[in-house]
Structure formats: structure tokens, C-alpha cells
Amino acid sequence: MPKLKLKEHRINRDWCKGCGICVQLCPKNVLELDDENKAVAVRPEDCICCKLCELRCPDLAIEVITEDEKKP
Amino acid sequence: MPIKDYIRERFFPHLWCSGCGHGIVLNALLRAIEALGINKSNIVMVSGIGCSSRISGYVDFHTMHTLHGRALSFATGIKMSRPELTLIVPMGDGDALAIGGNHFIHTARRNIDMTAIIMNNRTYGMTGGQYSPLSGFGTLATTAPYSNIDHDFDVVELAKAAGASFVARSTTYHVQQLTDILKAAIEHKGFSAVEVLSQCPEYFGRKNKMGTPADMLEHYKENTTTIGSKKKQENPNLLERGIFVQKQIPEYCSEYDKIIEKAKKAVEGKTE
Numbered sequence: 001m002p003k004l005k006l007k008e009h010r011i012n013r014d015w016c017k018g019c020g021i022c023v024q025l026c027p028k029n030v031l032e033l034d035d036e037n038k039a040v041a042v043r044p045e046d047c048i049c050c051k052l053c054e055l056r057c058p059d060l061a062i063e064v065i066t067e068d069e070k071k072p
Numbered sequence: 073m074p075i076k077d078y079i080r081e082r083f084f085p086h087l088w089c090s091g092c093g094h095g096i097v098l099n100a101l102l103r104a105i106e107a108l109g110i111n112k113s114n115i116v117m118v119s120g121i122g123c124s125s126r127i128s129g130y131v132d133f134h135t136m137h138t139l140h141g142r143a144l145s146f147a148t149g150i151k152m153s154r155p156e157l158t159l160i161v162p163m164g165d166g167d168a169l170a171i172g173g174n175h176f177i178h179t180a181r182r183n184i185d186m187t188a189i190i191m192n193n194r195t196y197g198m199t200g201g202q203y204s205p206l207s208g209f210g211t212l213a214t215t216a217p218y219s220n221i222d223h224d225f226d227v228v229e230l231a232k233a234a235g236a237s238f239v240a241r242s243t244t245y246h247v248q249q250l251t252d253i254l255k256a257a258i259e260h261k262g263f264s265a266v267e268v269l270s271q272c273p274e275y276f277g278r279k280n281k282m283g284t285p286a287d288m289l290e291h292y293k294e295n296t297t298t299i300g301s302k303k304k305q306e307n308p309n310l311l312e313r314g315i316f317v318q319k320q321i322p323e324y325c326s327e328y329d330k331i332i333e334k335a336k337k338a339v340e341g342k343t344e
Binding site: 014015017018019020021023024025052055056057058059060061 | 075076086088089090091092093094095096098099100102103244245247248273284286287289
């Protein structure tokens with residue numbers, strides 16, 4: 001599988017409840033919770049686009065958008 | 073995200089607590105359905121009562137929110153009248169195995185084509201964290217402050233014994249496996265029972281000091297293993313994950329159609 005290149009982490013702040021699952025289970029420690037208890041990608045350069053945060057988000061609040069994908 | 077096409081966005085953010093595993097089950101289920109490419113107008117989701125059952129409000133299929141424990145019976149009625157539809161019945165552990173226990177075993181025994189998802193969070197979350205038939209011996213609950221003396225069911229063994237033709241288990245940690253299992257379960261012609269270990273950080277987790285939602289997910293990683301693995305032989309206490317039963321046996325709606333044909337022929341034979 002060709003290596004995926006990150007475009008952006010799209011985080012829906014209205015839906016995120018700050019449970020911290022994405023923060024704690026990210027294999028590269030890319031995400032953190034901010035002052036409002038919402039997930040933020042603070043080290044996007046370390047992201048390997050495994051998308052486990054997107055798959056494990058109970059609030060459907062995070063999307064990992066890669067370069068090759070055409071998403072609205 | 074194509075999975076957004078399958079939800080009712082106007083009801084989001086959903087009402088489940090922060091870190092609730094039921095949201096992860098919803099996430100995996102949407103991905104399974106998206107991968108299967110089923111038209112959402114051909115899916116009916118029937119649920120009962122409980123935190124888990126609220127899932128039917130969030131998906132943009134035909135949905136029915138019915139009586140506590142009776143979702144499988146409503147689903148049976150729908151499937152019998154419209155067998156071409158795909159039936160998905162998400163249930164909580166209390167909904168499926170306490171008040172709905174009889175419906176569960178008899179729907180399994182009939183082998184009617186539908187997918188039952190038992191979202192096992194080991195508690196009655198909606199009503200305040202009472203112990204459920206799946207809480208397990210020695211756990212704490214609001215109604216068992218000095219520890220629970222009830223033993224739990226093994227959902228997989230129960231479904232197998234009741235005759236389900238597809239039986240599987242996964243967890244909210246193992247989301248990729250969960251999506252694959254849900255795909256296989258929905259595609260299976262016959263009754264599919266899928267147990268999903270789904271964390272309740274607010275009640276079961278807090279009462280039993282299990283840490284953050286992510287800690288509870290890691291607990292699933294550490295305490296489960298794939299079916300027949302070497303790890304299981306070394307540590308029999310691990311709970312197995314995967315597909316336990318996948319067999320083809322006569323399906324209820326198809327057999328019912330055959331009975332109608334037989335009866336018609338018998339009547340025609342008499343009138344001639």
C-alpha cells in the first residue's frame with residue numbers, strides 16, 4: 001500500500017466531547033485536548049494516517065484527510 | 073466522510089456520554105454498511121430500550137424504537153412481511169439478555185435472517201448503573217455496592233447453544249475487526265449474533281475504577297485474544313474474539329415461503 005500523505009485533521013468541535021480516546025491511543029502522540037477539552041492535532045507532522053482516531057472516535061468528530069482523497 | 077450520508081446529522085452531537093463505546097459501535101457499523109454498499113432505504117434498524125437502543129435515532133435508515141427487550145420480535149414481524157429488507161437489531165446487554173432473553177434465544181433458534189448486535193457494557197447505564205446479567209461476579213454497581221454475587225452469561229456460548237447460525241465477538245478497541253465482523257454478520261443469511269464489548273466509563277468504569285475511556289479500551293486489548301491463539305492456551309482467562317460459528321442452515325423466511333407453496337398445492341389438490 002502506498003504511503004498516505006496527510007492533508008489535514010478535520011475535527012468537529014461541536015461534536016467532540018473530549019473523551020481523550022484519540023489522544024491516548026494515537027500511536028504517534030499527534031493529538032491533545034485544548035483548554036476547552038476538545039481534540040486538536042498539535043503535531044500533525046508526526047501523523048502516519050493510520051486513521052485509528054477516526055475509527056475509534058465515539059462522536060464521529062474526527063476525520064483524517066489525506067492528499068489523494070477527494071472529500072468535500 | 074461518506075459515512076455521514078448514513079446518519080441524521082441534525083441529532084448530533086449524540087446524547088451518549090463522553091467516551092461511551094456505543095458511539096464506536098455506531099462508527100464501525102456505518103463503515104460496515106458503507107463498505108457493503110447497501111442502499112439505506114433497504115435497511116431497517118429495530119431497537120428496544122436503553123442507551124444502546126438510542127442508536128436507531130441516529131442512523132438514516134428505516135428505524136423503529138420499540139419495547140424493552142422486544143426489538144427482535146418487532147424485527148421478526150418486519151422480516152416476515154418484507155424478507156427482502158436487511159434487518160439490524162442493536163441491543164444492550166440488559167435489553168437482549170435480561171428482559172429480552174427469551175426473545176433472543178428463540179429468534180436464534182428460528183434462524184431468521186437478521187443481525188443482532190449485543191452492545192455489552194455490563195450495566196444499565198440509562199437508569200443509573202444497576203448491575204445487569206452481564207456485569208459479572210464480583211463487580212460493583214449502584215445496586216451492588218458490596219459487590220455483585222450474580223454470575224454472568226457467556227453471550228457467545230448462549231447464542232451457540234440457542235442455535236444461531238452466525239456467532240461472533242469483538243470489542244470497541246478492535247474497530248477494524250469489528251467492522252469486518254459486522255460486514256460478515258449482515259451478509260450472512262440467517263440469524264447473526266454479534267457481541268461487542270463496549271465501555272461504559274460513567275457507570276461500570278467509574279464504579280469499578282477502570283480509569284479513562286481509553287484505559288477501558290486498552291483493558292479490552294489486554295484481556296482478549298483471537299480465537300484459538302497461542303496466548304489463549306497460555307492464559308485461559310483471556311476472552312476470545314472473532315467468528316465462532318458461521319454455518320448455512322435453512323432460513324426461516326425461505327422455509328415459510330416453501331410452506332405456503334406446499335399448502336397452496338395441497339388446497340389445489342383437494343379442489344380439483
